[in-house]
Amino acid sequence: MSKTRILVLGATGQVGKLISDNLKNDSSLELVVATRNKEKIDQLASTYGQAVYIDLDKPQTFAPALKGINRLFLLTGYSVSMLVQSKTVIDAAITAAVEHIVHLGVYSEQWNCTAPHFAWHQMIEVYIKNSPLKWTFLHPNCFLQNLTAFSVISQGKLRWYTTKPCGWIALEDVGESAACILREGPDKHHAREYWFSTESLDVYKLADVLSEVTGTRVTAVPRPPGFFIPDMGSDPKTIDPYFFSVAESCQQIEDGRMSYIGNVRDDVPVLLNRNGLTVRKWADIHKAELIKLATGQSGKDMNWGKSV
Template sequence: MNRILVTGATGNVGRHLVTTLAEGGVPVRALVRDPGRAGPLPEGVEVATGDLTVPGTVAPALADVETVFLLWPGFEAGAAQPVIDLIAEHARRVVYLSAHVPDSDEPVTFHQEIERSIRHSGLNWTFLRPGGFAANTLGWAEQIKQGVVRWPYGQAARALIHEKDIADVAVHVLTSAGHGGAAYQLSGPERLTQAEQVAVIGEAVGRAVRWEEQSPREAREQLLAAWGDAAFVDTALAAWGAFVDAPEEVTDTVEKLLGRPALTFRAWARDHAADFR
């Protein structure tokens, strides 16, 4: 049977993915950097130690693997090339968790560079391109607890996707035929502005939460202190600002692939209410 290696196995998407694969009886191997800190994984999941940024540690995990679910842990596309080469030596197929990039004249993103490398690798490939992750709103958790979220671009509208939907689409693609050469754009089922997202989270936790508009200049200073990468901060702020006038696209890809509607942001907020209390 097709053995699947899952990278990013302890993250928001990866943990759902390995659990669902294991429950379905699919042979799955989880790549983790530190098994002692990985937390419990489902019975039947084989754990392999390796670090994608140190390619030599990944090769043993690829033994007897036919398919790889690849999530690249960084923003340097060039560093992914040795890993892609290793996957091509051992496996037949790769499903890459990429990202949706709106058509623009902006420079090529690292996701697009990695996609290009995979296309030229000789592997059978499928790209999953989600838009905004609902889980990114966990960054507001401390402010939610205080009852006020100060953030820029409250009217930026996005169709945030539940990590369970990404994982379920990945399971479907990994365990069924006909997805070679496909690039699936994924989103949640509805657009909500950032201010509306905060209100929905407040409803889920039973607490009124107010949005307070922050200037992009002030936000930039705070994000620079937290992230340290000016280019990344500026790119993030520009993207959020763009969603004010050009809201994120809603797609029906999740429903078409899974035969059920995509999960709403309200459902995500209920699932994660404890994280905001």
């Protein structure tokens, strides 16, 4: 019998890489990773076994990449293009007779949420549910990796765009959980939704944990949600609508409409038979990187404080 072929989208990004790393040594399946950068294909193939070209903005690239694929991990980037990208790749997956799709969404715990990217992910999920594909949905809350990927920590300060508690999840846990679902497949995970929000902390408590772990005083600097776009430091006309939606979400968390973002709801134990990483444990793993950021040795920074 031929092995199950799993295609992971976004393998050069945060979540997709962790999933691929989790699956790459599993000889019971065939892992295929996808990239839109043709020059990365050889290197990805040598790391993961097989790599294919797919550009989510070019539907003509979908059929060759999906040929013979049984299970698809669907991830899109931080862009409103996710809507048409997801719709067209789902259509292509149906045509290619993919059996199971695992979608990375958001923490859309309230069905009638209005923040745009939450609504976009919900619409994609409705589209998947209405298809012949078997499906599993992942609902992670705030990635702890936002603290290291988006330069919110710099020179002893932690900038965040709400004072209210947020639920945090380590991407190590999302990656391992998604790999488990892809490995075990639709018999176990069809029509299941998993929630990832291990610990709830506001920016002040978060700064305290980071200070303790790094041994450097990290001061919480909450910023009004309306400063998020100006703080990005780019011409707003060039900023993807996704980021306006992030600003809107922060506004709704702050004024209470999205207070559920502060909820703890953790399916890591259900999937992995262990607890999710606490913020402190995650920070311990990333201690060197966090010290670098907290002491201002990072090369990247946003337009912090210059917008007003």
